[in-house]
Amino acid sequence: MANKGSILAVDDTETSLKVLSDLLKEAGYSVRSAISGELALRSAAHQAPDLVLLDIRMPDMDGFEVCRQLRARPETRDVPVIFFSALTETDDKIRGFELGAVDYVTKPYRREELLARVATHVNLRRIQLQVTAQNEELRHYRAELEELVAQRTAELQKSNRHLVLASFALDQVREAAYLMDGKGRFFYVNQEACRAHGYGAEELCSMDVTAIDPDFSPEMIASATAQILAKGSLTFETRHRRRDGTIFPVEITASAIRFEDRDLTLSLARDISERKEAERRLHESYSQLQELSSHRETDREQERKRIAHELHDELGQHLTALHLGLSTILYRMGNENAWLTERLEVLTSNAYETIQVVRNVAASLRPPVLDMGMGEALDSLAEQFRTTTGLVCNVTLPTPFRSLTKEALIAMYRVVQEALTNVARHAQATTVDIAIVQDNSRCWLEISDDGQGFDPSVNRGKSFGLLGMQERIELLGGEFSITTTPGKGVRIQVRIPG
Template sequence: MMTMPSAPQLAVQASVKRADEILVVDDTPASLQLLADLLTEAGYVVRVAPEGAMALHSALARPPELILLDVRMPGMDGYELCRRLKAAPQTCNVPVIFLSALRETTDKLRGFTLGAVDYIGKPYQAEEVLARVRTHIDLHRLKTRLAEEVEQRTEELRLSSEELEEKRAQLQALMGFMHQVREDERTSIARELHDELGQSLTALRIELSWLRKHCAPLGEVVLERADAGYALVEQTVQSLRRISEGLRPGMLDVLGLCAALEHLVSQFAERTGVSCSFSADADDYRLPENGAITVFRLVQEALTNVARHAEASQVSVRLAQEKNSLHLCVSDNGRGFASAQPRQGFGLLGMRERVLLLGGEITIDGKNGTHIDVRLPLVKGE
């Protein structure tokens, strides 16, 4: 058993940090005392145990910074003690150094296999023991500090990720609100244009038509002016209809999505001269709220991009139901773009946000023309 330390030894122990504590396990009293004195003089706090069971109880009660362990001991030998120490969560990370007269390679390999960090053969040099002890204590401290920093950084990243996700959710909610406000404003403006200005222009067109019929006796100049006024009003009415339909397609509310898209595609082909086809495998789809206007706006934006950038001669718009989702595909044979660095204009960003708001998926491929694939969830039937 360990002798009582002297007064100077107590002073040294009091000045040493808790992290410098070493547990020495050896069934030979002389060897145990020699190691205890050597380590104490080097400035370590030393706990001793003459057999395995006591050492295990001591280590589990208060894990040391390092354990020096003999192999051959009565009852629980060093190998078994090391195995139990490494199996316990309290001591699994405590470095263990075997210090034994067994110097065969197989003995050392067995110790390393059980989790020891080093193996010193007896008889040993005091300087070697102290050097290895210091090395492994420093390594253990660095490992512990690194693990704490990693854990702290992981927690910071988790909190940052949660905060970022919360901001993302708030931004999506704001985008959804902005889209809804914009659609409401478009609907209101389109209704006012149709109901107020449209009716006034229609009345003016009727009056001009009457004037055209009755102003022939007044001369060709008056008739030409009446014809010019009538043509101007007619052009204004057509422009008004086009603007109104662009703001809020009335056909979408009256006849449904497929009819509105077919009309949109037809108007696009007529206006741009680009061949454009539309196909759908159903007359209507059970889309969630704002689903129909979202699909319409996606196609509208895609066709706008084709007219502005694609230099295409053919465009196809296809709708198909796949299980519980609606598949929208818009393809053209234009010049496309580099898929690795696609254009990130507000048009594409807006399309992505609209799809994400409805819980859908969108992929945009710029190889061999531009291909936009969108999948939106359908409302399940009863």
Template sequence: MPIKRFKLKTLEDELNLVYGVINNIANAVVVVDFSLEVIFQNKAATLLHGIDLTKPFPQEYGIQYGIISTDGISTCRITNLPLFSTVSEEIPSSIELHIKRPDGTGTPVSASVRPLLDQNANLLGWLVEFIDISQQKHLPNELRLLTSQLEDYQSLANIGSWSWDAINDNVHWSNQLYRIFGLNQNTPPPNYANHSKIYTPESYSQLNAAVQTALNTGQAYELDLDAIHSNGTIKKIIARGQVKRDLTGKITGIYGVAIDITERKRVDQQLQRQRDFLNAVLENAGALIVVLDKDGRICRFNHACEEATQYSFKEVEGRFVWDLFLVPEERETVYLNAFKALINNPISSRATYRNFWTAKNGVQRLIDWSNTLLFDESGKVEFVVSIGEDITETHHAQELVHTSVRRLNEAQRIAQLGSWELDLKSKRLFWSDEIFRIFEIDKSEFDASYEAFLEYVHPDDQDSVHQAYTKSLENRGPYEITHRLLMPDGRIKWINECCETIYDDQGNALVSKGTAHDITQRKLAEIQLSHYSERLRLACKAAAIGICEWDINTGLAKWDDQNYEIFGLPKQSSIDYQTWAKLVFREDIPKTTSKLRQLMGATHEIHWEFRIHRQNDGVLRYIQAAAIAGYNDNGELDKIVGINIDITPFKQIETALREKKAHLAQAQTQALLGSWSIDIVNNIIEWSDECYRIFEIPIDKPLAYQDFLALIYPEDQAAVDKAWQAAKQGERYDIQHRILVNGKIKWLRECAELILSDDGQLLRGLGTVQDITELKVVEQNLEYSRLQIRQLAASCEKAKEDERKRIALEVHDELGQMLSALRMQISLLRIKFADNNKQLLEQIHSIMELLDKTIQVTRDVATALRPPVLEMGIASALEWLVSDFSKQSGIECELHLPKTPVNLNEDSSIVVFRITQESLTNVLRHSAASRVIISIAANPDYYVLKIHDNGKGFDPSVRTKTKSFGLIGIQERALMLGGDATIDSASGNGTLIQVRIPTNPIIEP
């Protein structure tokens, strides 16, 4: 099948596959054939043994390295292990060994064997598996804990354990076995021969026969024996034994348990002797007693069982006990392994067991059962009397104990408190897990010795730790010491150790046991507290705070140095009430005395102020006092503890502040300027007195935001509220609005600075309110005057343009015609009189040249006053102006007009023309530009004129300080049409003039 599945062609391929699988098993595996020869080992086995077991071994094998038994002495080859047999019941399932490698290292292992069978169940060989159990060998602390727990459990169950090394006749008893026989635990247990003294002759005979049989056959035994207690009484014992074997399978001894069943035997014997009184015993016994027939049906059910299960006897009679009370998973186990085995083999089967019974209400009770068999006349089992002890509460208590142990361990971890034990003979240390955590050491890496421990102690503390330990041994007393640990990374840990030494009966020191508590945090806190105390002393001195304590019984006070300095008294001088009262102002004595009386019955501190004349210099000082009464354990007043603070500088500041506040209030009144503050966290709104006067409301009247909003002029309320909400979002709050108070309208200017939290919530704010009504009147008058001036300027400009137009027409039409007529007259004179008069001809020619120049000047003047091209529209006028400017100046000039016609009325066209003309003049005079771009863009509401040069530019802020009438004229002309003009420039970046002219301008008169 595997060949087909893995597509293997030969048996050799299949064998290689099997070897490959075994070779990759994590544990060490060795394959031994039927003749006990090693034929294969995987990689893990080669690493574990350090040698190839399939090759011949050197002569020194078994001496220097190989498989060594746990005693560390005897050695054997793998094929000599007591693990190979065709009958699996005769061999142990696994044995513990020790592997010693050629490099000197070793590893404890658990070895187990599985037979390899062919398809016909014929034995082909064995597969030996070695499991590394080194970790299990590093658990001494856990082993001791388990041993201690085992002793506790043996004590609870009244079971003692023992073992006997038959070869050396060495016997080991548990502590409970000593208690069962009443022997001293400090004495050696009796050897096998002396067992005849602790058993009755008949019992010893039974025991001896069973032991001999066990040693010869390996058969286990269980006997009911009579033991002789040290006080002479007879103890009923169940003795169970099982043989021990060495690595070769040879029987070397016996181990087992002895169960003290004296009480139970007494009950069984009484029941046997008093069979006629069974019913009474069943009903009156406190234990749970059930009588079953040989098939397991309930025959009798005592009252205790009825109470425990809430079933009456009639309800359970004739029913199988396991079907009625046992949970399904326990039914077969109890029936087959306990009851049925007891019926079939009443001598060797267990007569006790434990299980859960389910009561009628579903509650489960844990019961310990002890069974007694009743036989008929032929010796066959007729009834089984089961006596049960409800150990539910005991079991619960045991669980609580385990829980408490776990909690104790957890508490040690939380409290950073570990325990340790030092074996004084071997100098070996045993640490709890918490100490490893405190020392930050891996268990596997720690050399558990006293010297290794000292290496972790800070070098400066090693001598003191060792001296404390030595002194404890010499004085036979406990010791406590605090020292430091030096961690590998340089950190310091503080450890508090408590230790006590345990001695034997001869006074020899056996072990030292102690605890180690990590107090690093506490030590650091103490150091920090010391620093804080020093800082407090310095702070009290810097803040002029004196501390005093007044003893009620003696009338004397204890002062610190600062208190003496405050009152100007010599340090360490005796202080009583009279000494102190002499320094206090006479007017302040009654108030101070009243405060001290209040302290007598108060449970909280009392505060007050008083004045003194300092004794050493007589200077007036203000004192802020605070004190609290102190009581003894009986609740009686015995002292007053307080502080004195020299607040003279604060009083001086308070006086100065009061004066400054008065000056501020006066200044606010004169400036009609009030201030306010708002604290959202503490819900506090404060107004200065001038704020109340501005709003004409009573001073100190409580105010809310809605009250303030109601005083605002109705048309301004929405704008003010909107500005306030925007300020709460981080915007600037600087607004002007009107208020309506007592029928009068006032103009106010409000400014505020608001402080917001990280999430945008208003925390507090500070602002001012100024009455600017008079300023508003002045501003309105000024604005009206400006409007009038602008209207006057517009009127003048319009008049100027009209006059230019008139003069241009007169110059062009009248003067031009007159000059043209004059030229014609002179031409006629030349024809009539100058043909033969050369001198006259030259004179007339000179006059004609002068006249032509005059005519051209006249035309230029008319054009300058009002270009005729304006009559053709602004587009043509600008084209002419740009062309003429380029010719005259040599500066490159571009004009960009919109595709649609520019429809401006005459006034707007003149304004645009003059602005462009003035801009080009400025470019020529000031900019030193080489290029100018002029453009007009149209939109539904405005025409936008832009004039941009690449000249040297200028600082716009400077022009406002000089007489820049050309630029002012540009802005004023734009304003005349209801538009605006902006001028943007910077040194070295040229100048941009942008003018917006409405498409339907309204010319102000």
């Protein structure tokens, strides 16, 4: 077994010391034993262990004194000490920690607990030694680096070749580079900057930022320079102007530079015309998608309305005629044929139930109550919800209630309908409150319940119901939000124009 570390075990009881030593050796540690404090100090001074397990109650020199002397000696001051003792007084523990102990184990100790604590502190000790060694190595490298930097600095002070090299490097980058002072005046530009603006290097170096940026003023230059010097760097978007007057968008990354006691700014400008064009097209595509979605919703509602009318007016009439025909036959048959009478009664009942099903389907596709206004529509939904679930459903409307556009009316009705469906299926609520508030330009809808709520940060899969509600409202230029925490219900807030 690989050596996990060296441990100095100190106990004045030979039996306890042997049991402890055997336990640690079985766990893979190299163990040195000391039956007194004096022997422990000699052993530690000869070769510092990775950890000291120290009994408190010992004759001549107790564990507290041993710990104090270990901490006083340079070669052992960083060795972690764990006290183990039958003492359980808080004062003893506090005193041990004040003397520098890292842990305290009470006898009789549990094997797993002791080994876990030992492993933790041995590993921390080894990490500490590694960090110390690495720091020493880093200090060595730093000294070498500082010497190298000093040599290089002396060489560069004798020559201006570094300026030529810097200029050459900046000329290779694809971004336009500008080196300027705190007032935005250029005193170096690279070749890409000349190409981007159509000026020569000398011409640009006779200008300042306001000559190539139509959006910048001297006050803005001072403000931006202060931010760059404070933060070290700054990235932002602006516009640049070419020699021929054309404007193009750029992304600027500006960095602060300290050179010969001067605060300078190095700015790299990237032409983002293609990216802006892509963003414009994406925005147009999104707008078209919204328009198509709105058109789809309108067509969907129109189709719902058409199907509902066909079900109610055509299929409903045929079923009603069938029901009346069966009723007439049943009436005229009387009791002449008991079997036939019974079958006619069943068919008549089925026809009546089918008529009711058709009416319910038509009503769910396009509730006729929508034509009566939002107030009646919400009252109808609430009454249907109360009847179906047995829960309390309160509706609060403004007085007077200003009528909504057809699109807003349908969208808000569908949101309430979907929300009540979710409450019935998932919320385990007892009460649902629906409220509408209006002002001169907007309408607010709030639906809240006292159910179990949910954690919004937990992935709940594809919540098409919530996505559908949000999409309906956003297509009207409105805002949709949901607030919930586990055990505190759900609140949906909708705000739309009108």
